[in-house]
Amino acid sequence: GESVGLHLPTLSVQEGDNSIINCAYSNSASDYFIWYKQESGKGPQFIIDIRSNMDKRQGQRVTVLLNKTVKHLSLQIAATQPGDSAVYFCAENRNAGNMLTFGGGTRLMVKP
Amino acid sequence: NAGVTQTPKFRVLKTGQSMTLLCAQDMNHEYMYWYRQDPGMGLRLIHYSVGEGTTAKGEVPDGYNVSRLKKQNFLLGLESAAPSQTSVYFCASSYTAGGEQYFGPGTRLTVT
Secondary structure, three states: OOOEEOOOOEEEEEOOOOEEEEEEEOOOOEEEEEEEEEOOOOOOEEEEEEEOOOOEEEOOOEEEEEEOOOOEEEEEEOOOOHHHOEEEEEEEEEOOOOOOEEOOOEEEEEEO | OOOEEEEOOEEEEOOOOOEEEEEEEOOOOOEEEEEEEOOOOOEEEEEEEOOOOOOEEOOOOOOOEEEOOOOOEEEEEEOOOOHHHOEEEEEEEEOOOOOOOEEOOOEEEEEO
16 A cells, blocks of 8 residues: 655664655655654654645754655754664654554664 | 643553553644654654544544544543554644644554
């Protein structure tokens, strides 16, 4: 069935470098996307969101890019810090429904 | 505000035992959700509620029941626990349908 998925299960970066985490989705009716961060032993935390009428949105050190043509979502983290080490999930909302569908997650490891 | 709280934090059950997980939110959110997260995997929706007195099935509802008698509380019940239900359970709430969800800290359940 249609689902949200991720290209890379684990990403290892050097402290201070930029990180890019990718997510593919297959449902063209999805109109809202969220990135969550989950630290070990904790619940997911909201990072940033984007609606389908936008292709880029920036937050503090994070940027989300949406390419609807190829159904691709990415999260860019600038100047990655040890505190960024976590699992990152993308989630989509389809047809303004009641639910979010989550991808499988990417583990980001930051090397000092 | 406490946000979303879950009790208990940990529980060990024997096969066939029953238990109830409690989720509470103090943000006056209409929508509440129960997910399970298995090791190295994403979140799968068990049941959700769009308001007090309502419940609906998610992706993996079998073996679970839920109730939303009060707006601020969402209970997840396991009538006859099975080892396959060993997982971490997360509750979430949101203000809008399909919008940003706020997560609790999780309940780690082991069924032996």
